[in-house]
Amino acid sequence: MITLYGAYGSPYVRKVLFVLAVKELSFEHIQQLPFTGDQEYLKINPLGKIPSLRDGDLTLCDSTVICEYLDEAYPDHPVYPADTADRARARWLEELAGSRVTEYAAGIFFQRFMRPRFMKQEPDEALIEKIITKQLPPLLDYIEARVPEEGFLFGDLTLVDVSLLCPFVNSAYAGYNVDPARWPRFVAFMERVKSGPVMKRILAEEAAALGIA
Amino acid sequence: MITLYGAYGSPYVRKVLFVLAVKELSFEHIQQLPFTGDQEYLKINPLGKIPSLRDGDLTLCDSTVICEYLDEAYPDHPVYPADTADRARARWLEELAGSRVTEYAAGIFFQRFMRPRFMKQEPDEALIEKIITKQLPPLLDYIEARVPEEGFLFGDLTLVDVSLLCPFVNSAYAGYNVDPARWPRFVAFMERVKSGPVMKRILAEEAAALGIA
Numbered sequence: 001m002i003t004l005y006g007a008y009g010s011p012y013v014r015k016v017l018f019v020l021a022v023k024e025l026s027f028e029h030i031q032q033l034p035f036t037g038d039q040e041y042l043k044i045n046p047l048g049k050i051p052s053l054r055d056g057d058l059t060l061c062d063s064t065v066i067c068e069y070l071d072e073a074y075p076d077h078p079v080y081p082a083d084t085a086d087r088a089r090a091r092w093l094e095e096l097a098g099s100r101v102t103e104y105a106a107g108i109f110f111q112r113f114m115r116p117r118f119m120k121q122e123p124d125e126a127l128i129e130k131i132i133t134k135q136l137p138p139l140l141d142y143i144e145a146r147v148p149e150e151g152f153l154f155g156d157l158t159l160v161d162v163s164l165l166c167p168f169v170n171s172a173y174a175g176y177n178v179d180p181a182r183w184p185r186f187v188a189f190m191e192r193v194k195s196g197p198v199m200k201r202i203l204a205e206e207a208a209a210l211g212i213a
Numbered sequence: 214m215i216t217l218y219g220a221y222g223s224p225y226v227r228k229v230l231f232v233l234a235v236k237e238l239s240f241e242h243i244q245q246l247p248f249t250g251d252q253e254y255l256k257i258n259p260l261g262k263i264p265s266l267r268d269g270d271l272t273l274c275d276s277t278v279i280c281e282y283l284d285e286a287y288p289d290h291p292v293y294p295a296d297t298a299d300r301a302r303a304r305w306l307e308e309l310a311g312s313r314v315t316e317y318a319a320g321i322f323f324q325r326f327m328r329p330r331f332m333k334q335e336p337d338e339a340l341i342e343k344i345i346t347k348q349l350p351p352l353l354d355y356i357e358a359r360v361p362e363e364g365f366l367f368g369d370l371t372l373v374d375v376s377l378l379c380p381f382v383n384s385a386y387a388g389y390n391v392d393p394a395r396w397p398r399f400v401a402f403m404e405r406v407k408s409g410p411v412m413k414r415i416l417a418e419e420a421a422a423l424g425i426a
Binding site for chain 1: 255259260271273274275277278279281282285286297298300301302304305308309312313351352355
């Protein structure tokens with residue numbers, strides 16, 4: 001029996017939801033929030049982050065570690081490319097998306113979405129401006145040069161495609177969308193990733209859970 | 214032909230040096246420093262971090278991504294466990310070591326080693342105190358409960374063992390050593406990891422390059 005710990009709205013939880021859905025694995029979904037200080041959850045994940053996953057007596061943390069495990073333990077419908085070099089390229093882009101790109105995009109989300117809703121604070125618009133004008137553009141240029149004109153990065157839709165979309169689902173909740181005039185390939189690519197049946201369903205469920213129309 | 218970009222002294226570069234050595238792969242080692250703003254290097258690694266690696270026409274960043282690639286492309290002398298669940302456990306501990314644990318241990322290193330040497334600044338001893346007394350202990354407790362009394366985590370010495378040592382090589386340069394009275398298993402474990410012939414040679418070469426006796 002698989003248990004997923006992690007709340008809707010996390011770009012990292014979304015990756016695992018995608019993999020579980022593609023592989024048609026049944027699981028119990030516990031809506032765990034990150035950084036609550038909950039001592040019971042700290043026993044599962046010493047960093048207090050989400051997602052974590054239990055599969056039998058195996059407890060894992062970190063979305064990439066979890067997704068790699070699920071792909072190896074349940075190999076039907078692979079979510080990483082089969083070729084060794086392509087798999088390495090996919091892992092690097094997943095890492096880039098999940099580290100600095102998410103830091104910036106989730107920064108916008110934190111300021112404009114989380115702060116007003118949960119902390120009754122105004123967003124730091126100067127920080128948002130810096131992210132949008134200085135910090136994200138070189139990374140968007142790097143991604144723009146790598147995503148394909150048509151289709152997905154490595155044949156069929158895989159986890160790396162979803163990983164590149166995930167941070168920008170959060171920034172879109174906070175009113176920031178990648179500029180299609182400046183990064184047209186990446187914007188069109190993200191539209192394709194979003195429009196597949198699995199991602200469409202996951203994003204609809206998440207929006208409903210978050211109370212976003 | 215393999216090219217490794219990354220300076221001696223980085224806990225992440227050290228991991229890749231270990232894997233290259235175990236697999237007896239020849240490579241060119243470019244002593245690239247991180248975050249120099251060098252535009253040529255930013256084309257290789259858009260984050261300016263180290264290590265990066267080139268193997269033929271494949272360019273990769275991130276130590277974990279690089280090590281996983283090397284293990285799959287050059288499977289002799291594996292550096293990850295063969296069993297799926299153990300491999301996932303190893304990846305999670307490698308991720309924990311390379312994220313928060315390195316952040317804290319490298320924080321001590323940055324304050325006490327890099328700041329005085331390269332920035333002519335005093336270390337922030339209050340920050341170091343917070344790391345040592347508050348931030349590291351719960352993570353050291355978590356690691357202490359998982360490392361074995363004898364031998365290594367998954368049979369022979371593998372990358373996860375080295376990954377857990379790496380942050381504390383840096384903190385030791387800065388005068389912080391894990392307390393053997395409080396975390397005896399982990400301290401003994403690190404001694405075993407350090408004393409193997411490959412790690413002994415890598416650590417000696419690094420100390421010589423850094424001018425540490």
